[in-house]
Amino acid sequence: MADLVQRYLDALVAEFACVTDGALADYIPELTEVDPTGFGLTLSAADGFLYESGDARTEFTIQSISKPFTYALALDLSGPEAVDAKIGVEPSGDAFNEISVDEHTKAPKNAMINAGAIAAVSLVPGASPDERFSKIQEFYSACAGRPLDLDEDVYRSEKETGDRNRAIAYMLTSFGVLADPDDVLDVYFRQCSLKVTSVDLARMAATLARAGTNPQTGRRVTSAKVVQRTLSVMVTCGMYNGAGDWVSAVGMPAKSGVGGGITAVLPGQLGIGLYSPLLDGRGNSVRGVLACRAMSEQLGLHFLNVSRESRATIRAVYSAVDGVRVYEMHGDLMFAGAEKVARTVDRDSDGFSVAILDVSRVDTINDPARLLLAGMSTTLREAGKLGLLVDPDAAVIRPGRGFDDVVFSTLDDAVEAARLWTDGPTPPRRRRSASSSD
Numbered sequence: 001m002a003d004l005v006q007r008y009l010d011a012l013v014a015e016f017a018c019v020t021d022g023a024l025a026d027y028i029p030e031l032t033e034v035d036p037t038g039f040g041l042t043l044s045a046a047d048g049f050l051y052e053s054g055d056a057r058t059e060f061t062i063q064s065i066s067k068p069f070t071y072a073l074a075l076d077l078s079g080p081e082a083v084d085a086k087i088g089v090e091p092s093g094d095a096f097n098e099i100s101v102d103e104h105t106k107a108p109k110n111a112m113i114n115a116g117a118i119a120a121v122s123l124v125p126g127a128s129p130d131e132r133f134s135k136i137q138e139f140y141s142a143c144a145g146r147p148l149d150l151d152e153d154v155y156r157s158e159k160e161t162g163d164r165n166r167a168i169a170y171m172l173t174s175f176g177v178l179a180d181p182d183d184v185l186d187v188y189f190r191q192c193s194l195k196v197t198s199v200d201l202a203r204m205a206a207t208l209a210r211a212g213t214n215p216q217t218g219r220r221v222t223s224a225k226v227v228q229r230t231l232s233v234m235v236t237c238g239m240y241n242g243a244g245d246w247v248s249a250v251g252m253p254a255k256s257g258v259g260g261g262i263t264a265v266l267p268g269q270l271g272i273g274l275y276s277p278l279l280d281g282r283g284n285s286v287r288g289v290l291a292c293r294a295m296s297e298q299l300g301l302h303f304l305n306v307s308r309e310s311r312a313t314i315r316a317v318y319s320a321v322d323g324v325r326v327y328e329m330h331g332d333l334m335f336a337g338a339e340k341v342a343r344t345v346d347r348d349s350d351g352f353s354v355a356i357l358d359v360s361r362v363d364t365i366n367d368p369a370r371l372l373l374a375g376m377s378t379t380l381r382e383a384g385k386l387g388l389l390v391d392p393d394a395a396v397i398r399p400g401r402g403f404d405d406v407v408f409s410t411l412d413d414a415v416e417a418a419r420l421w422t423d424g425p426t427p428p429r430r431r432r433s434a435s436s437s438d
Helices: 002-016 029-033 063-078 080-086 114-122 128-142 151-161 163-174 181-192 197-210 224-237 240-249 286-299 336-350 365-380 409-421
Strands: 040-045 051-053 255-257 261-266 270-277 314-321 326-331 354-365 387-392
Touching: 002 040, 002 051, 002 286, 002 336, 002 365, 029 151, 040 197, 040 336, 051 197, 063 080, 063 128, 063 181, 063 197, 063 224, 063 255, 063 261, 080 114, 114 163, 114 181, 128 181, 128 197, 151 181, 151 197, 163 181, 197 224, 197 261, 197 270, 224 240, 240 286, 261 286, 270 286, 314 336, 314 409, 326 336, 326 409, 336 354, 336 365, 354 365, 354 409, 365 387, 387 409
Parallel strands: 326 354, 354 387
Antiparallel strands: 040 051, 040 270, 255 261, 261 270, 314 326
């Protein structure tokens, strides 16, 4: 059943691969050498399960996607009071490399623009630039679940052509935000030059989605309080002067980078990593933004769609009779929860002939979850198995969506039908109470 999600992501990559709008970043010469056709997409479930499509394992430099992670590390190591004294949390409305500070505080407006990101580097304690960078590199690696390496060529290219960032750093020094601009800049150039893949970005996003615990390694990388602050700033500032469009259309905390990456977080549910190096005028990946818009709309991922905190979808799993497995669900059933149910059923499929999905305790369900459950029925049928649905309130059932002839009003009816099916070739007949409607 996980193939249903994989096929969706593959189709999404194929749909937008033909988009050739945008241009490669040219203010860092080394970035003009990348393949403009590269396009990778990875989705990480909250439990660490990955879906990969396209050039998901292609390495590129993290660039500005580094900013929220250094900000989180600074909050963790120096504390919010020290960070707030040097960096604001308000959207700037300016380009990412604008040479500006807040007119009242004389501090960077937020940590997602270059001025704020450079200040955040200075707030990571270290006796030397190497020690400071080592802490940053280790933190990013812990979020990604693997050691991340430096792209020496991009680092040298950034350092040789980084006059605008030097201007920003010396401006900050004049206002007392920095004390050692050259050392801080060297670390900043290095952090932007760390190599990642869309898989790494999805895992880093999933670490934030899990409130600071890497779902792959199980390691707590940072605190839930730090993640809350970081995601808040990502919502309002992560996509630069396109943040308003992003929040209204996509609705996930996110960060882009001029290397072509985007990382997006749906708290409590999933993380997304994208790579496509053709950029729009704001410095955001053209294909990446299109793909995120499509996923948000089609899968219901806008964070304001979820009225309550995500709760465990699977309430219980047990065998009713030989060869019949029951999956009871409760709470709010959105795409991420339905994906987990589908993957659980897929994992268990060698151990049953009939799967019964009981959604009688589900409070809310959206259309992407309905479609995924209907696809499960079809997939089971193709494998010579049977999927039955207990759906007394017709929360899931829609005509022509896969469960039409195997929907029951009570679990007892479904178990009896499953028992008859396992005993002989006669398929179960749909059973509904007289008060139920189609």
